[in-house]
Amino acid sequence: MTAPLKLSRFYEWGRKIVGVGRNYRAHCAELGNPVPKEPVLFLKPTTAYLPEGKGPTRGPPGCTELHHEIELGVVISGGGTNIPEESAMDHVGGYVLALDMTARDYQNIAKQKGIPWTWAKCFDTACPISEFVPKEKVHDPQDLDMWLKVNGEVRQKTNTNDMIFTVPYIISYISKIMTLERGDLILTGTPMGVSGVQPNDQLEAEIEGVVAMKFTVGDKL
Numbered sequence: 001m002t003a004p005l006k007l008s009r010f011y012e013w014g015r016k017i018v019g020v021g022r023n024y025r026a027h028c029a030e031l032g033n034p035v036p037k038e039p040v041l042f043l044k045p046t047t048a049y050l051p052e053g054k055g056p057t058r059g060p061p062g063c064t065e066l067h068h069e070i071e072l073g074v075v076i077s078g079g080g081t082n083i084p085e086e087s088a089m090d091h092v093g094g095y096v097l098a099l100d101m102t103a104r105d106y107q108n109i110a111k112q113k114g115i116p117w118t119w120a121k122c123f124d125t126a127c128p129i130s131e132f133v134p135k136e137k138v139h140d141p142q143d144l145d146m147w148l149k150v151n152g153e154v155r156q157k158t159n160t161n162d163m164i165f166t167v168p169y170i171i172s173y174i175s176k177i178m179t180l181e182r183g184d185l186i187l188t189g190t191p192m193g194v195s196g197v198q199p200n201d202q203l204e205a206e207i208e209g210v211v212a213m214k215f216t217v218g219d220k221l
């Protein structure tokens with residue numbers, strides 16, 4: 001008999017990673033992007049997963065501007081299509097602290113050319129994650145203090161109540177376009193303060209009182 005799949009190991013299941021972009025006003029402003037009227041969505045492949053302790057995060061070949069983006073990650077426990085916002089939280093199994101590592105140089109090129117963000121967002125190790133936090137340990141996902149330091153210096157700091165689109169809204173919105181499945185991860189967008197990192201930089205991040213993690217930046221892939 002095979003062992004039951006544990007939700008805490010969701011990153012081994014091969015389910016999708018859905019990214020939400022531009023979900024904090026100050027972050028839209030710092031990159032000169034308009035504040036969206038609807039969530040901006042993109043996908044990352046599951047080969048981007050990098051659980052803590054499994055090595056460094058690395059930019060794609062030729063990348064000259066690798067940025068950190070700290071984000072609250074929402075892990076789906078019960079799938080569905082056309083999920084109503086009112087019951088969306090019933091589909092959440094837990095959370096992770098995540099980094100949506102982004103090759104900003106490639107993203108800027110993609111924006112200019114009007115082509116997808118694949119080189120910018122989808123490279124191996126582009127999604128470092130903390131250990132899984134069961135839903136019961138988070139009182140309110142819309143009231144979490146989180147921060148990221150590079151070599152001990154705070155670069156990003158926010159409370160998730162600054163999100164433009166809330167977790168239930170995002171779940172409902174995504175599920176109108178694609179079926180959400182048990183084990184999917186949603187990255188809910190990054191706050192202000194994204195900045196470039198270099199090989200050997202030490203990244204430290206925390207959702208205060210909930211979970212913390214550390215990663216090193218490695219050489220390019």
Ligand SMILES: CC(=O)CC(=O)C(=O)O
Nearest residue numbers: 020021022023102189190
């Ligand atoms: C500009 C971006 O990279 C969008 C994004 O991922 C975000 O978190 O915002």
Ligand SMILES: [Mg+2]
Nearest residue numbers: 069100189190
């Ligand atoms: Mg992001």
